[in-house]
Amino acid sequence: MKTDTAPKQKQTPTRLADYTPPNFNIEAVSLDFDLNPKETTIRSQLTVTRLAPGPLVLDGEDITLKSVSLDGKTLKRSDYSLTQTQLILKDLPERSLIEIETVCNPSENSTLMGLYVSGGRFCTQCEAEGFRRITYYPDRPDVLSVFRVRLQADLKDYPYLLANGNMVESGALDGGQRHYAIWEDPFPKPAYLFALVAGEFDILEDSFTTMTGRDIPLTIYVDPGDASRAEYAMDSLKRSMKWDEEVFGREYDLDRFMIVAVRDFNFGAMENKGLNIFNSSLLLADAATATDMNFERIESVVAHEYFHNWTGNRITCRDWFQLCLKEGFTVFRDQEFSADQRDRAVQRIKDVKALRMRQFAEDAGPLSHPVRPSEYMKIDNFYTATIYEKGAELIRMLKTMLGEDDFRKGSDVYFERLDGTAATVEQFLESFEIATGRDLSQFMRWYEQAGTPELSVEVESPVNMPVSLTKITFTQKFSPASGQADKQPVIIPIRWQAIGDTGPITEPQLTLLKSKENAVSLPDMGEDFSLSILQDFSAPVILKTRQTSKDHLRLMGQDPNAFKRWEAGQTLARELIGTQAKAIESGQMPKVNKALRGYCQALGKTLDDVNFNSSFKALALTPPAATEIIQASETSDPIAVSLAGEWLSRAIGDTLHEDLLNLYHALSDEGTFSPDAHSAGRRALRNRCLSLLASRQDPVVAGLAIEQLGTATNMTDELAALMTLTKLGGKRVETSMTEFFEKWKNNPLVIDKWFSVQGMRKHDSGIEAIEALVNHSAYDPRNPNRVRSLIGSFAMANPHMFHAVDGSGYAFFTQQVLDMDSRNPQVAARLLGAYEVWRKLDAKRQGLIKAQLRHVIGAAPSKNVMEIANKTLGE
Numbered sequence: 010m011k012t013d014t015a016p017k018q019k020q021t022p023t024r025l026a027d028y029t030p031p032n033f034n035i036e037a038v039s040l041d042f043d044l045n046p047k048e049t050t051i052r053s054q055l056t057v058t059r060l061a062p063g064p065l066v067l068d069g070e071d072i073t074l075k076s077v078s079l080d081g082k083t084l085k086r087s088d089y090s091l092t093q094t095q096l097i098l099k100d101l102p103e104r105s106l107i108e109i110e111t112v113c114n115p116s117e118n119s120t121l122m123g124l125y126v127s128g129g130r131f132c133t134q135c136e137a138e139g140f141r142r143i144t145y146y147p148d149r150p151d152v153l154s155v156f157r158v159r160l161q162a163d164l165k166d167y168p169y170l171l172a173n174g175n176m177v178e179s180g181a182l183d184g185g186q187r188h189y190a191i192w193e194d195p196f197p198k199p200a201y202l203f204a205l206v207a208g209e210f211d212i213l214e215d216s217f218t219t220m221t222g223r224d225i226p227l228t229i230y231v232d233p234g235d236a237s238r239a240e241y242a243m244d245s246l247k248r249s250m251k252w253d254e255e256v257f258g259r260e261y262d263l264d265r266f267m268i269v270a271v272r273d274f275n276f277g278a279m280e281n282k283g284l285n286i287f288n289s290s291l292l293l294a295d296a297a298t299a300t301d302m303n304f305e306r307i308e309s310v311v312a313h314e315y316f317h318n319w320t321g322n323r324i325t326c327r328d329w330f331q332l333c334l335k336e337g338f339t340v341f342r343d344q345e346f347s348a349d350q351r352d353r354a355v356q357r358i359k360d361v362k363a364l365r366m367r368q369f370a371e372d373a374g375p376l377s378h379p380v381r382p383s384e385y386m387k388i389d390n391f392y393t394a395t396i397y398e399k400g401a402e403l404i405r406m407l408k409t410m411l412g413e414d415d416f417r418k419g420s421d422v423y424f425e426r427l428d429g430t431a432a433t434v435e436q437f438l439e440s441f442e443i444a445t446g447r448d449l450s451q452f453m454r455w456y457e458q459a460g461t462p463e464l465s466v467e468v469e470s471p472v473n474m475p476v477s478l479t480k481i482t483f484t485q486k487f488s489p490a491s492g493q494a495d496k497q498p499v500i501i502p503i504r505w506q507a508i509g510d511t512g513p514i515t516e517p518q519l520t521l522l523k524s525k526e527n528a529v530s531l532p533d534m535g536e537d538f539s540l541s542i543l544q545d546f547s548a549p550v551i552l553k554t555r556q557t558s559k560d561h562l563r564l565m566g567q568d569p570n571a572f573k574r575w576e577a578g579q580t581l582a583r584e585l586i587g588t589q590a591k592a593i594e595s596g597q598m599p600k601v602n603k604a605l606r607g608y609c610q611a612l613g614k615t616l617d618d619v620n621f622n623s624s625f626k627a628l629a630l631t632p633p634a635a636t637e638i639i640q641a642s643e644t645s646d647p648i649a650v651s652l653a654g655e656w657l658s659r660a661i662g663d664t665l666h667e668d669l670l671n672l673y674h675a676l677s678d679e680g681t682f683s684p685d686a687h688s689a690g691r692r693a694l695r696n697r698c699l700s701l702l703a704s705r706q707d708p709v710v711a712g713l714a715i716e717q718l719g720t721a722t723n724m725t726d727e728l729a730a731l732m733t734l735t736k737l738g739g740k741r742v743e744t745s746m747t748e749f750f751e752k753w754k755n756n757p758l759v760i761d762k763w764f765s766v767q768g769m770r771k772h773d774s775g776i777e778a779i780e781a782l783v784n785h786s787a788y789d790p791r792n793p794n795r796v797r798s799l800i801g802s803f804a805m806a807n808p809h810m811f812h813a814v815d816g817s818g819y820a821f822f823t824q825q826v827l828d829m830d831s832r833n834p835q836v837a838a839r840l841l842g843a844y845e846v847w848r849k850l851d852a853k854r855q856g857l858i859k860a861q862l863r864h865v866i867g868a869a870p871s872k873n874v875m876e877i878a879n880k881t882l883g884e
């Protein structure tokens with residue numbers, strides 16, 4: 010059907026300040042899908058009631074409108090207006106029944122939004138604005154409705170027909186050729202939580218008995234042959250259900266719970282009500298094909314999506330500016346779940362590492378935005394580390410400030426008061442105010458101000474006033490980034506403690522820094538001490554102190570807070586790498602100094618310390634990544650930084666050679682595989698030893714890696730050996746890569762790993778090697794996992810080639826992003842985020858990247874890519 014206006018993309022942003030509630034409520038939705046890959050017909054019936062004067066605005070994109078009727082009467086083309094993105098009905102009565110028929114083509118849908126086909130199966134992705142690719146509908150999160158869904162499809166190709174809620178009816182059609190199923194979801198939900206799946210699957214079944222004794226069947230749907238690989242996900246699901254009852258008092262609500270794994274998926278996974286859909290890379294695992302990191306991620310993402318049932322589904326977001334309301338809280342919940350299932354200190358270290366790598370980098374660059382942004386062009390671009398990870402940090406600070414009991418009281422009030430609604434961040438905080446009587450108005454600034462605050466600490470040695478006191482002054486500072494000039498002080502919970510040479514000399518303290526500056530006093534302890542500040546990383550800030558390596562070494566050895574022990578080592582390493590990188594840039598030779606020796610010796614002590622588990626030790630032995638160093642300095646040559654990192658690893662490998670080798674042998678394979686935290690920690694430490702040893706280019710170590718590659722009985726060890734070999738370089742790398750490919754060519758998830766190792770390694774033949782991989786028969790540019798494996802790892806983890814000073818890495822990358830953009834703008838825009846680092850690079854590379862960004866803008870890309878390119882360039 011023809012549209013009223015010519016296709017034109019509006020380039021005006023959506024603003025939080027412009028929010029207006031919907032004019033109509035949708036009492037009920039009934040959807041009827043006649044599923045065919047090339048032409049699917051959707052008949053929708055909406056019972057609408059008026060809430061406010063004005064037209065009914067229905068969103069729609071890339072679908073063909075066949076007919077519209079109002080209360081049984083087919084409307085003429087002049088009765089409504091239709092644009093590229095909207096169907097508008099005016100002068101509707103108080104209550105009416107609207108029926109709409111549309112057609113779409115799932116097999117040609119390469120955006121992976123709306124209804125599409127993956128591996129011959131139908132599936133949907135509707136968050137954030139995908140439902141409008143299925144039918145005309147008020148596609149906004151504050152319109153909640155109960156859905157009834159009827160699916161019909163060919164029986165042979167699509168034996169399973171799934172949708173949200175509970176199945177109420179099913180049966181045969183056309184003498185058994187086709188069949189149908191009807192699903193009802195009694196919980197009102199916005200359209201973004203709608204899902205359907207149809208196809209042939211293997212299933213894994215189990216059940217969970219809830220706290221009130223309800224028996225819930227659990228089913229995971231996977232590719233034929235993969236059922237046993239879903240066992241860990243199923244186990245994680247049951248543990249998540251139990252944990253949410255115990256820790257947040259949240260019980261599951263529907264009669265059944267389903268998870269489906271698909272291979273083509275834009276993000277990680279999706280919390281559709283009662284029917285979670287997962288990227289298969291975050292669901293399938295067994296010892297032979299998945300690494301410990303995969304198991305860990307599966308556990309946390311399964312929990313994350315399950316937890317959304319309350320934080321996201323029962324209480325959803327009023328508008329997309331409130332995205333952190335569901336994502337920040339849910340990430341916090343999954344982090345706490347993992348901490349309880351595994352090791353709390355180790356979990357905190359990993360979460361902080363990820364925060365610094367992704368969120369601090371984002372906040373230090375041109376894409377910096379508040380946890381609750383005030384405007385956007387494409388909401389797809391706001392599924393960011395800031396919304397997710399910083400959003401979770403805010404909830405964590407809230408808990409630190411309120412304490413465990415009051416935090417729980419507040420969350421109970423939240424669930425009680427706002428159940429069944431589409432809420433705002435203000436309403437969330439208000440629930441905690443009601444529960445505790447505290448005023449949280451200042452805390453709201455954390456949501457509104459972009460950028461990472463700096464926390465400085467000054468210590469003045471005791472002066473004899475009446476009594477001898479040490480004065481500690483905390484100061485906060487925001488840099489005026491991202492168009493927000495004058496930022497107000499935020500409330501910063503600071504956990505700290507004074508540590509002497511034999512251990513703590515004060516109790517742990519909690520200071521709430523509310524204004525720009527605040528001083529506390531400490532009675533003279535009569536001994537020298539170092540301050541352990543931000544224990545457990547009690548606030549997402551950048552810490553500035555005058556602490557010396559003596560302080561860091563003392564904390565590494567004596568701090569009772571495991572997080573800070575790790576952190577002290579990281580701080581030392583960051584300084585060592587930073588200094589070394591500058592030296593390399595100016596053409597100097599690496600130097601061994603006292604600080605380096607002290608650091609390596611302290612690591613040696615950590616290795617011997619029986620109080621630490623293997624996971625902690627593996628983390629302590631991992632110096633900060635180049636991204637962290639780059640983001641913390643003014644500008645740098647990324648290759649020099651990465652060489653400096655290699656230099657530090659080599660220094661550790663040299664100094665601790667004996668210890669590392671002994672440990673490597675002592676930690677050898679335990680025999681039967683278990684993915685639990687303890688066994689995973691052993692493997693992590695052992696492989697960390699191997700990697701550090703390999704930084705020495707030692708033939709003995711190459712022998713160990715080759716042997717490990719040949720004898721490994723699990724993917725963690727196999728992949729670690731392969732990566733170590735690629736680091737060592739030489740002819741055997743090619744053979745090992747080829748053998749690995751041949752061995753695993755039938756397992757897509759392992760071949761993704763192969764592509765990512767290819768993307769990360771320094772190929773002798775230069776960029777042509779990566780270009781050849783794009784033309785490899787196993788490379789599929791339509792599959793986001795594969796593209797991310799090769800192109801994503803190339804841009805994020807291959808500094809030598811991506812940042813090649815001749816610009817060849819950038820040129821190749823840009824071309825790949827534009828190619829992806831023609832199919833899948835969402836994934837293309839995410840990839841393009843790799844350029845956000847440009848202002849932190851040297852002048853030459855800044856110029857190269859700016860030229861690339863201008864090229865992207867000139868190529869008339871999608872709105873998604875345009876937004877990222879414009880913002881990154883910032884011109």
Ligand code: PHE
Pocket residue numbers: 134136137275276277278279280313314336392
């Ligand atoms: N809501 C999903 C999650 O965080 C993420 C997602 C967003 C997935 C958009 C797909 C599309 O769990």
Ligand code: ZN
Pocket residue numbers: 313317335336339
């Ligand atoms: Zn989420």
